[in-house]
Amino acid sequence: MQRTIRVTVWNEFIQERTEEAVAKVYPRGIHEAIAEYLRQQPGLVVRTATLDQPEHGLAEDVLRETDVLIWWGHVAHDKVSDAVVERVYRRVLEGMGLIVLHSGHYSKIFRRLMGTSCSLKWREAGERERVWVVAPWHPIAEGLPEYFEIEHEEMYGEYFDIPPPDELVFISWFEGGEVFRSGCCFYRGRGRVFYFRPGHETHPTFYNPHVRRVILNAVKWAAPVGGPAPRYGNVKPLEPIRGAR
Ligand code: ZN
Numbered sequence: 001m002q003r004t005i006r007v008t009v010w011n012e013f014i015q016e017r018t019e020e021a022v023a024k025v026y027p028r029g030i031h032e033a034i035a036e037y038l039r040q041q042p043g044l045v046v047r048t049a050t051l052d053q054p055e056h057g058l059a060e061d062v063l064r065e066t067d068v069l070i071w072w073g074h075v076a077h078d079k080v081s082d083a084v085v086e087r088v089y090r091r092v093l094e095g096m097g098l099i100v101l102h103s104g105h106y107s108k109i110f111r112r113l114m115g116t117s118c119s120l121k122w123r124e125a126g127e128r129e130r131v132w133v134v135a136p137w138h139p140i141a142e143g144l145p146e147y148f149e150i151e152h153e154e155m156y157g158e159y160f161d162i163p164p165p166d167e168l169v170f171i172s173w174f175e176g177g178e179v180f181r182s183g184c185c186f187y188r189g190r191g192r193v194f195y196f197r198p199g200h201e202t203h204p205t206f207y208n209p210h211v212r213r214v215i216l217n218a219v220k221w222a223a224p225v226g227g228p229a230p231r232y233g234n235v236k237p238l239e240p241i242r243g244a245r
Contacts, residue, residue, distance in 0.1 A: 097222025
């Protein structure tokens with residue numbers, strides 16, 4: 001029997017409440033657009049959390065009961081408390097999966113986990129994005145075509161200042177000519193981190209069936225596998241060591 005995966009979808013939830021163009025696309029917030037799809041999937045238990053809640057909705061007990069955390073942030077990265085970032089960081093090293101979406105590339109937690117600036121090029125022209133699968137063998141590519149297109153998106157371009165990903169699943173091409181490593185897997189401690197590029201707040205990207213499928217696949221890939229808990233430090237030998245002095 002498959003184990004239930006407990007998912008928390010975190011969103012700063014600001015522009016949906018302050019900018020009409022964003023509210024029109026995501027009237028209940030980006031977190032709800034993602035959560036409403038995930039809730040329909042068997043084997044997932046889904047909750048949401050937002051910046052304005054106490055401890056940003058990410059109290060110790062919430063994170064302890066989270067197998068995979070999804071993160072969308074943009075204009076308020078600096079409003080996220082360092083204590084919460086530290087807590088999420090620790091949980092990732094312990095094995096919690098983390099999926100960072102779009103402008104989350106500049107979030108404190110992603111930069112902390114990468115150790116680099118995570119800077120990139122960008123342009124808001126609502127241009128076409130073609131997302132190519134470059135690892136068809138990868139669980140995150142399950143059920144996808146060779147490529148899929150998003151009619152209108154913000155452009156992100158290389159160079160993207162991240163460490164070389166442990167696995168690269170997608171590369172995006174943009175109508176204006178740039179390319180971007182748009183689906184990147186990283187192993188950190190016992191945790192798995194997936195960065196996925198699409199998801200600008202003024203475009204209906206999180207209703208796109210391919211984008212939704214990628215997020216679902218990533219949740220399954222990033223969920224902890226329940227391996228042995230490591231022990232560290234000085235240890236006694238399992239057998240007597242012959243010839244020990
Ligand atoms: Zn954006």
